[in-house]
Amino acid sequence: xxxxxxxxxxxxxxxxxxxxxxxxxxxxxxxxxxxxxxxxxxxxxxxxxxxxxxxxxxxxxxxxxxxxxxxxxxxxxxxxxxxxxxxxxxxxxxxxxxxxxxxxxxxxxxxxxxxxxxxxxxxxxxxxxxxxxxxxxxxxxxxxxxxxxxxxxxxxxxxxxxxxxxxxxxxxxxxxxxxxxxxxxxxxxxxxxxxxxxxxxxxxxxxxxxxxxxxxxxxxxxxxxxxxxxxxxxxxxxxxxxxxxxxxxxxxxxxxxxxxxxxxxxxxxxxxxxxxxxxxxxxxxxxxxxxxxxxxxxxxxxxxxxxxxxxxxxxxxxxxxxxxxxxxxxxxxxxxxxxxxxxxxxxxxxxxxxxxxxxxxxxxxxxxxxxxxxxxxxxxxxxxxxxxxxxxxxxxxxxxxxxxxxxxxxxxxxxxxxxxxxxxxxxxxxxxxxxxxxxxxxxxxxxxxxxxxxxxxxxxxxxxxx
Numbered sequence: 128x129x130x131x132x133x134x135x136x137x138x139x140x141x142x143x144x145x146x147x148x149x150x151x152x153x154x155x156x157x158x159x160x161x162x163x164x165x166x167x168x169x170x171x172x173x174x175x176x177x178x179x180x181x182x183x184x185x186x187x188x189x190x191x192x193x194x195x196x197x198x199x200x201x202x203x204x205x206x207x208x209x210x211x212x213x214x215x216x217x218x219x220x221x222x223x224x225x226x227x228x229x230x231x232x233x234x235x236x237x238x239x240x241x242x243x244x245x246x247x248x249x250x251x252x253x254x255x256x257x258x259x260x261x262x263x264x265x266x267x268x269x270x271x272x273x274x275x276x277x278x279x280x281x282x283x284x285x286x287x288x289x290x291x292x293x294x295x296x297x298x299x300x301x302x303x304x305x306x307x308x309x310x311x312x313x314x315x316x317x318x319x320x321x322x323x324x325x326x327x328x329x330x331x332x333x334x335x336x337x338x339x340x341x342x343x344x345x346x347x348x349x350x351x352x353x354x355x356x357x358x359x360x361x362x363x364x365x366x367x368x369x370x371x372x373x374x375x376x377x378x379x380x381x382x383x384x385x386x387x388x389x390x391x392x393x394x395x396x397x398x399x400x401x402x403x404x405x406x407x408x409x410x411x412x413x414x415x416x417x418x419x420x421x422x423x424x425x426x427x428x429x430x431x432x433x434x435x436x437x438x439x440x441x442x443x444x445x446x447x448x449x450x451x452x453x454x455x456x457x458x459x460x461x462x463x464x465x466x467x468x469x470x471x472x473x474x475x476x477x478x479x480x481x482x483x484x485x486x487x488x489x490x491x492x493x494x495x496x497x498x499x500x501x502x503x504x505x506x507x508x509x510x511x512x513x514x515x516x517x518x519x520x521x522x523x524x525x526x527x528x529x530x531x532x533x534x535x536x537x538x539x540x541x542x543x544x545x546x547x548x549x550x551x552x553x554x555x556x557x558x559x560x561x562x563x564x565x566x567x568x569x570x571x572x573x574x575x576x577x578x579x580x581x582x583x584x585x586x587x588x589x590x591x592x593x
Contacts, residue, residue: 220524388415423492502537
């Protein structure tokens with residue numbers, strides 16, 4: 128065999144995981160100590176992978192089952208519906224609890240903006256608790272230290288950051304009167320970061336040998352849960368401050384789609400929609416879409432008439448409360464539109480009077496009925512992955528709070544993006560609030576710059592003194 132053939136054979140052996148002649152000779156020339164050390168290191172790495180690397184090779188069937196939640200249906204309902212089949216019993220329980228929740232929601236709306244914000248905060252905390260509890264139950268046998276404590280600590284840190292940003296943005300006039308609040312707002316982001324760093328250091332100190340991977344999994348679990356719950360609920364509150372109508376129409380559209388899709392699917396459903404949710408049907412999906420668009424259009428018409436719903440929510444320091452008084456923008460003033468030729472023959476109208484917001488409500492309702500359900504499908508996949516039926520048993524017939532708000536969080540993000548992209552322009556009141564916080568010299572410089580700009584534009588006479 129020539130030199131070239133010998134080298135080719137050696138390369139083939141190496142590629143196949145074997146040792147060529149050259150490699151074997153080199154290994155024979157090594158000292159016994161080096162040989163022993165290499166084998167020992169390799170054996171240790173193999174043992175570690177065998178003992179603690181099983182988490183990466185887990186399949187869905189390896190994940191421990193979460194104990195089923197107990198039935199919290201009131202005894203009165205159980206006795207009243209005892210003669211019905213399981214299907215109709217569940218229908219009546221869901222219906223009664225749905226009407227109860229809607230009635231409570233109307234009551235909270237009547238109580239005002241502050242109660243709505245507390246409601247959003249309460250829902251956020253409960254959803255976080257349900258998701259974290261699932262993680263704790265699944266991995267409870269490992270006895271991870273500080274997992275639940277650190278999870279709740281991070282929840283407090285993130286809420287402190289987001290609500291601090293909201294206070295700085297919407298309560299600037301109130302903050303100016305309080306010296307302590309001025310300090311907290313000025314260094315708000317630094318304080319928030321310092322709090323988070325403290326939790327980060329506690330997590331590193333809690334790392335336990337043999338459970339490193341699992342602890343990092345749970346660290347990621349906590350942060351993804353924070354992203355889903357806290358960030359989205361913060362966007363809900365941001366939408367609320369733009370005007371209660373931006374809060375009510377999207378939320379009620381999702382509720383309407385849930386109810387109508389369930390009813391259409393219950394009575395007419397025959398064709399499965401998606402494997403993740405076998406009970407979802409095409410009939411329910413289509414029926415929910417048309418019902419939600421019509422509902423959103425009508426709801427927008429009635430809500431757009433009232434200042435209480437359409438005006439941005441502002442905090443007035445002189446009255447120490449939230450107010451909703453303004454001159455409604457063009458979005459909430461009736462406009463006359465020409466009816467398209469194809470619809471003229473059907474409606475026999477040449478023009479129609481609508482609030483521009485009603486047109487936007489079609490976009491919101493369409494998202495709520497076509498894309499919003501994917502938040503529910505995502506939640507269904509999550510529950511299947513951990514072999515659970517519901518996130519919790521908080522609401523009889525419905526499951527947990529997260530089971531009812533999985534679509535709402537996705538909807539909140541869309542509404543916020545929609546407002547910033549197509550609706551909201553510069554807000555003079557916020558700019559003025561920021562200017563009032565500046566030092567007198569800075570305010571004077573801005574005044575001079577603005578005056579020279581207006582003179583150049585021809586909007587202000589040079590000789591005019593303000």
